[in-house]
Amino acid sequence: MEKTILQKNFLDNLFSFYDEAFENHHGIFLDPNTSLLPTLETVSAQEASVPVGGKCASLAAQVTHVIFYLDVLEKYFLKQEVSKVDWGEIWCTVEKVTPEEWENLKDRLRQTYQRINKLFHDTDNWDDEDVIGGALAIIVHTAYHLGEIRQALCALKK
Numbered sequence: 544m545e546k547t548i549l550q551k552n553f554l555d556n557l558f559s560f561y562d563e564a565f566e567n568h569h570g571i572f573l574d575p576n577t578s579l580l581p582t583l584e585t586v587s588a589q590e591a592s593v594p595v596g597g598k599c600a601s602l603a604a605q606v607t608h609v610i611f612y613l614d615v616l617e618k619y620f621l622k623q624e625v626s627k628v629d630w631g632e633i634w635c636t637v638e639k640v641t642p643e644e645w646e647n648l649k650d651r652l653r654q655t656y657q658r659i660n661k662l663f664h665d666t667d668n669w670d671d672e673d674v675i676g677g678a679l680a681i682i683v684h685t686a687y688h689l690g691e692i693r694q695a696l697c698a699l700k701k
Contacts, residue, residue: 588645595695604637620677
């Protein structure tokens with residue numbers, strides 16, 4: 544017997560997890576004020592420019608990577624052609640940011656988050672494993688990098 548779940552139940556949870564990873568605490572998996580966007584508001588451009596550890600990326604690179612990942616997964620989600628993706632380029636090219644560049648990067652992240660959020664809410668057909676998998680991948684991937692950023696902040700804000 545095939546078991547199914549109500550789409551509304553799935554989407555209510557998906558949207559809450561997505562929102563908590565980026566912006567608003569719901570008490571699902573994060574402590575208050577530890578979502579990605581509020582966390583980044585506590586970080587200066589100088590802190591965002593420091594590679595944490597010997598071969599680790601700067602926080603600016605982490606944020607740039609999250610934006611890049613969202614852009615790529617959005618194309619998969621929309622069934623658009625995705626050319627060969629260089630996942631390693633950002634780690635080699637992004638390090639230091641000026642205060643203006645840091646503010647712009649945070650703004651780009653917020654705009655990308657909001658665009659994907661609208662895409663999720665506007666999607667009528669969730670009966671596609673690529674769509675479901677892409678949405679879940681965005682949440683999991685963002686949570687991973689949020690953890691990396693929060694751990695780096697422990698070293699940066701001694």
